[in-house]
Amino acid sequence: MEPSLVLKACFLLVPAVLLGCLLFSRWRWLARLPLAIVLGLVLAFGVAAWVPGIMDYLVSFCIMATIYSILSLGLNAQWGYNGHLNFGIAGFFAVGAFTMALFVTAPPSGAMAAYAQQWFGLEAPFLLGLVAAGVLAGVAGYLVAQPILHLREDFLAIATLGIAEIIRLIFQNERWLANGPQPLSGIPQPLSCVLERPACAWLPDPAIEVLSVLHQRDYGYLYLAIVTIALAVVYLVLETMVRSPWGRALRAVRDEEISAAMNGKPVKSLRVQSFVLGAVVIGVAGGLYAPYMVTIDYSHFKPLFATFLVWVMLMLGGSGNNKGAILGAFAIWAVWSGTGYVTEALQSALQDVAPDVASRMSFLRWAFVGLLLAAIVLFRPQGILPEKKRVSRFLKDVPENDS
Amino acid sequence: MAESARTLGDDPSLDASDEAVVQARDGGGMRSSRYVGGVLACVLAAMWLAGWYSGTSAQEMLSLTAWGVMLGGILALGGIGLTLCYGVLKFPNFAHGEFLTLGAYVTYGVVLAMPQSEPIWLFSFGWELILGLLLAAVVTAVVAIALDRLLYRPLRRHMSPLVLLAMASLGMEFLLRGIVYLIWGSDFHFYYSGRSNPALYLPLGLRLQADQLFVFALALVLVVALYWMLTHTRIGKAMRATADNPDLAQVRGINTEQVIAWTWSIGAGLAAIGGVMYGLASQLRPDMGFVLLLPLFAAVIMGGIGSAWGALVGSIIIGVAMQLTSAFLNPAYGPAVAFVLMVLVLLMRPQGLFAQR
Secondary structure (H helix, E strand, C coil), X not given: CCHHHHHHHHHHHHHHHXXXXXXXXXXXXXXXXXXXXXXXXXXXXXXXXXXXXXXXXXXXXXXXXXXXXXHHHHHHHXXXXXXXXXXXXXXXXXXXXXXXXXXXXXCCCHHHHHCCCECCCCCCCHHHHHHHHHHHHHHHHHHHHHHHXXXXXXXXXXXXXXXXXXXXXXHHHCHHHHCCCCCECCXXXXXXXXXXXXXXXXXXXXXXXXXXXXXXXXXXXXXXXXXHHHHHHHHHHHHHHHHCHHHHHHHHHHHCHHHHHHCCCCHHHHHHHHHHHHHHHHHHHHHXXXXXXXXXXXXXXXHHHHHHHHHHHHHHHCCCCHHHHHHHHHHHHHHHHHHHHHHHHHHHHHCCCCHHHHCCHHHHHHHHHHHHHHHHHHHCCCCCCCCCCCCCHHHCCCCCCCC | CHHHHHXXXXXXXXXXXXXXXXXXXXXXXXXXXXXXXXXHHHHHHHHHHHHHHCCCCHHHHHHHHHHHHHHHHHHHHHHHHHHHHHHHHCCCCCCHHHHHHHHHHHHXXXXXXXXXXXXXXXXXXXXXXXXXXXXXXXXXXXXXXXHHHXXXXXXXXXXXXXXXXXXHHHHHHHHHHHHXXXXXXXXXXXXXXXXXXXXXXXXXXXXXXXXXXXXXXXXXXXXXXXXXXXHHCHHHHHHHHHHHCHHHHHHCCCCHHHHHHHHHHHHHHHHHHHHHHHHXXXXXXXXXXXXXXXXXXXXXXXXXCCCHXXXXXXXXXXXXXXXXXXXXXXXXXXXXXXXXXXXXXXXXXXXXXXXXX
């Protein structure tokens, strides 16, 4: 195997081992970790050895699917565990992404200042940007939740749909804020200097030697490792919270609000907490999306891509089940990417017959995902992996007899 | 209590238990209609003054107000259908905006296919648009009933909760919009591109197009006809009874499925006409229904869900506010203005201005 392929496989080890940890969660850590490492080695080097041609595509696919997984987990914290109908994922996603962009970029100077405007640019480190993205999205979530959340559940759907549109309109029209209709570009990628020549100063010489076989265009391998680690952290945090008494109180509020209130649970406060938690996670996903794209503008945050697909993902995977949320994200992103090929093939087939019809073929996917969501809601509303009713680890041995 | 109510009247609706839940969450914020109406009047007056201060002449502000009323008429056509569906079927139909788009585009197809006749009177359109309008209302109503039979009725049978119905309607929103994109493309269209449509000079310095007057007159006629239907005909009364209490209505021998079919066809038909009116007043865009969805919901919630008059009044308030603020704010923020007014009403009176309860 070429040295560059070996190195790429080493980068792929991170997501592969994490996948193994997720798959073998039935066993204790002593058995789980070796199993996960074996699976990771097999997967990563297997891909590098047998199908090296698709590796680059696989990586870019996995990065987007991982970011969608985080979005889907954030929605699960709101809808799956507390029943909030958030139709405004795009809004919180945009807040996170633009916050990240504003925090980590430098303010435009010199000739660029004539073309690009932004409110501020702090040149802050990536992690600080990520925290800020989460915090600001959480603040936005709190501000929406405060007047609306205690009303009928369908009002929240309408209000979040509205707030997402408004956030997008603001980013589209306010030039001073984030370059308005023009894209905001040059978002620095974390650790990108590792693959640059000359490499970062802090990197030891042997490491530079080893990494020199990779090019800058191979940055995706590194970023995939970063986003999967972020996904793992988000998953662990959410899973711990949901399995805690707090998480059970959330589910009680979702299922039987009056009984939960009667048992002394602070219903209103719990509802706001879960909504804000979800908004924070969605904001973090936005913060991961911006550096990957390098250039973002308002059109990335239209409801189809940023709200609707996430709903289809969560509903397919299984609302109320964090693993289902991740599974759904990967499955639907695969379907979405796959239909992209179908529509492209149709487009080139129709190009000679009816060129104006051919250019519209890409909209077939809209109709398709619309139908898909309707089918899920109609035939399997609980998703592929239904919610586990019993989550306490102290009740492991008691069989689960209710559906 | 919640348990018992759920086993008794378990349709996917907002029944007594849910009402109790909402009450338990927050008993405050219940102002009288008169209070809310006063606040809204003050807000509109403040918008008028703000526009005036920002350098728009009083005559132009008056014209903006009149345009706002016209826009309100268009919104009312969509909003009444939405409020009826919301009241009878108990879920927010996120696909309602697409009925407007579909109606507008079907009419566009008819106008393109027919030979162009001379414009009627001072209007910019000929008889083929009227024909297209009627056809679009029928087509959209058929589409709505088909969606109900294929998707919403099975969901009702499964006793699906309200949120699943809302989600299914969001799916239909994307399906219908995708179909409109597929058939007509993503370009903007006009019914009669290149035909001049001069504004009339009316007293008080008002400048209005004849089309706008037609739009408003038609909206008013349709709303009055609908109100008469709801209060005087058998099906209208059945509709109100079903909205009030579906189980009781069924017990009294009302065929609720038939009522629901009527609700869909009336709602979708009115929405289609509203879409044509909007296309006539501005232009045809595949995303027009989605852009109008937020103002529609704002109008419906402001007026009180299930109330036809409420939808009319709410639409006019929203329409006027959207036009007035365009004097000093980027017109792109129209949906934001509608949204802020909606939140304002929700804070003071969540059940809306004309709530039955």
